[in-house]
Amino acid sequence: MxxxxxxxxxxxxxxxxxxxxxxxxxxxxxxxxxxxxxxxxxxxxxxxxxxxxxxxxxxxxxxxxxxxxxxxxxxxxxxxxxxxxxxxxxxxxxxxxxxxxxxxVTIDEPVSISVVAAFVRLGQKYQIDAVLSEALKRLYNEFPVELKNLDDKRYDWDKISYSKGINIDVANLAREQNLLSVLPYALHLCCYVRSDVTMQGVQRKDNTIAKLAPINERAVLAASHSILLLQSSTTFSWLTADGSDECDTHQDCNNGRNQILRNSFFPLPLYTCLATWAREWEDNMCGACALKAQDRHAVGRQKYWDELPSTFGLPDWEELKKERVLSNI
Missing domain, CATH: 3.30.710 (Potassium Channel Kv1.1; Chain A)
Incomplete structure (x- = not known):
């Protein structure tokens, strides 16, 4: 800090x-x-x-x-x-x-990232605990350290107002103020844009440009390929795994998984590492195979989340959580 x-x-x-x-x-x-x-x-x-x-x-x-x-x-x-x-x-x-x-400072109402940034910068610099605590509550709510908390939020922005370029602004603020526990999920979200957009920046509503700080840009570009490989071995490992032993329609279920694989990852792979289970994936699989795939998907998502910090060269979650314990948020 x-x-x-x-x-x-x-x-x-x-x-x-x-x-x-x-x-x-x-x-x-x-x-x-x-x-x-x-x-x-x-x-x-x-x-x-x-x-x-x-x-x-x-x-x-x-x-x-x-x-x-x-x-x-x-x-x-x-x-x-x-x-x-x-x-x-x-x-x-x-x-x-x-x-x-x-x-x-009304916690029930979302505020802009500009307000949060001001509270963090001046709250830390001048030791103004009231505004710093308010800002950290909002940041930690939107960028949790537990996958369960992210799922409970249903990915809605409820404490900080969404705006174009906000993931970039949050990542830069977190790096600038050494709030490392915010970075894994913030940088993960920055990976969802094309590499040329990452390098050029995103135009905000006021026509200013939100651009990743050089250290964050390097982290995102370096991690992009690793994330694609990681999601194939974690969240979506069920696409290339064997079906259920109770399956009586192995070929049909294999074809169903292959169809999902083609739709999601060819010709260009999608960043869907934290996607929750979609019911339409079950359409071309028997009940037993669908249940096994859903279980593997849930386990894989958690494994992806667990490995997310190291993908960006950050300490593991257990170390990052200490930041939040120390801040009493």
Missing amino acids: STPSQPEVNRKGTDEPETATDSSIVRSEIWFHDGNIVLQAGRTQFKIYQGLLSANSTVFADMFSIPQPPLSGGDLVEGCAVIHLSDSAVDVTYVLEALCKRSH
């Missing part, structure tokens, strides 16, 4: 970041007239309460506990000291909306 960093109270004319001139400063909608501290991210300023920051962030609490030299009038905004942050104004807005207005 990220190392907390101290924001700085800067003086004009000395070490103030060259992010904005006085004439270009934008006043955020988060501006409490009785506030006693001003935060500045880029050219956007926010006027809030020092006590609110201290109560929610150990980093700010520690900073405010250190005596500061007096500031001249030119260093103040409406009589308040200005703390310059190196974070994006968008991220700061989302976090302050949560702290000041309780926005984005």
